[in-house]
Amino acid sequence: MGSSILKQFVCCFLIIIISWEPQALSRMIPDVSMIERHEDWMSSYGRQYKDAAEKERRYNIFRANVNTATPLMYENVTSVPPSIDWRKKGAVTPIRDSTCGKSWTIPAVDAVEGLTKIKTGKLYTLSVQEILDCDGGGHNGCEGGFTDDAFQFIKQHGLTTESNYPSKGNVGTCDTKKEDEPVAKISGYENVPVDNENALMQAVANQPVAVIVDASGMDFQFYSSGVFTGDCGTALDHGVTLVGYGTSNGKLKYWLIKNSWGVDWGEDGYMRMQRDIAAKEGLCGIAMEAKYPTK
Template identity: 35%
Template sequence: MLSISVVAMISLVLLGTFSAALDPALEQAWNDWKSTHDKVYSEGKEEAFRRAIWEKNLAMVEQHNREEALGEHTYRMGMNQFSDWTDEEFNERMSCFNPDLAEETGENETIFQESDTPEIPKRVDWRSQGYVTPVKDQCHCGSCWAFSATGALEALHFKNTGKLVSLSEQNLLDCARKHEDGCEGGFYSSAFKYVRDNNGINSEKTYPYKAEQGPCRYNRRKPEATCSGFKDYYLNGNERHLENLVGTVGPISVSVNAACLRHYESGILYSKKCSKKLNHAVLAVGYDTVKRHGKTAEYWILKNSWGRRWGQKGYGFLAKKAGNQGGIGRHYGYPI
């Protein structure tokens, strides 16, 4: 696998001297975007390289949004912190869910029986019931698995204690080494297994996030939450089962394709181009319906870990029961 710097240099060579092709009319927009996302580059080729990628993505986003205004799409795109990255860089940096690690938990999958399904609410949003902490940011570390896991653990802790506490992703990054690869990706159920076997996880306050893996500093005097076990599900896109769990259990750790979410800004995300290859983990915190152009559309409410500047203040609405968008409904789990 090529490193980010190697990919970037290869792309730079292939693009050649493109600075002359940059649009001077976009200078202010470029500077405003850099300021918003705290982007700083070395002068010369690096900034020209990033600017060229940014302009290409801007043209794509604007074209998509023109089509959306004509009713050709169900969601709008936006420029965000990933807009100066190549596709290769995005895939390299943000592919942080590793389904291969699922087999290492040693836990058997649970088979869903339709007859076991209780009455499912027509809509649910666990945010409004106090189960969900504020949106977090994994930064450049491939730690989505840890954020998805803490989100589910935070909800379980609230359900049992009435206290909403932000739990430590860094604790998982540093200490769950026998289960996970830290910033190189992982699996949320392996994180649940670590918390169970460790008899606890620290709070974010006790063990703050550093966005890089380091030595384990778990404070056994301050365990904030734990779990007695967990459930894993490996199904072929069974959104009905996932709906049952989100509607009756609480927020559920789910896996999706990161590229589908990359340029999302608002609306209900649906695209025939959305791959079902799983490489990202988020938290399903609810589902709802909306009427659009006289038709009713169902959607999942997903809490992402890309900060509040992404999507709807850190949340995304993914089309539900629409061909298993982004692979949702294939791999998911929660602690018990």
């Protein structure tokens, strides 16, 4: 009798294990397709990490962003205005004068400032210093980092104002009290399709967008006025913010770029860069890595 009961128990146990095992294994075995997507993303954007632990952390952030992303709003251009200037709509704060290599933070902050104005009607100059001081994730502060990290920090913590947490020109100790006083928050951020100036135009028609460009060339660095058509490559090294687009004299299409090199650079701190060139990456790689916050 006891043997019969034991056999029935073992049989039931095996049935449960067989029915449960595929789900368990699916949770235990890494998502190969997601790993491949991350490797492709790293290759596309030239991402390199200092060690395996850092790569794993970045992969987990990448996977979380993909899994929680809302449907991309700006994949296909439908109807957009022929020109837009978010400055005229009161959604752009004054030009910053970056005193250290923090251009990885500024475009994200600019974009969040614009989105906050669009959604709430209030324009705040937000704190870049808060990100430098309080983001503990693997960036190098004034020595550079990734725009993704800045957006990720803002998603998790929000941002207070620059007047509440002013710039210091270097990385300091996080003021946790001020960090706990955010005036702007986002739900996440999205990537604009790579190498697609039409999708980028659609995004900018809706809000300011953070982009990375190749700003290493002398033509870019010594730009003073007019529509920029100079020489530059696609080795992305500098973050800027797209705050509009238009056409000069009815002929030459351009992007309106907000830089962070002070008001003495370019057109009072801005650049008009040629738009819709033959190269899919756009001039200076402007269409290669563009992101916008969501709320």
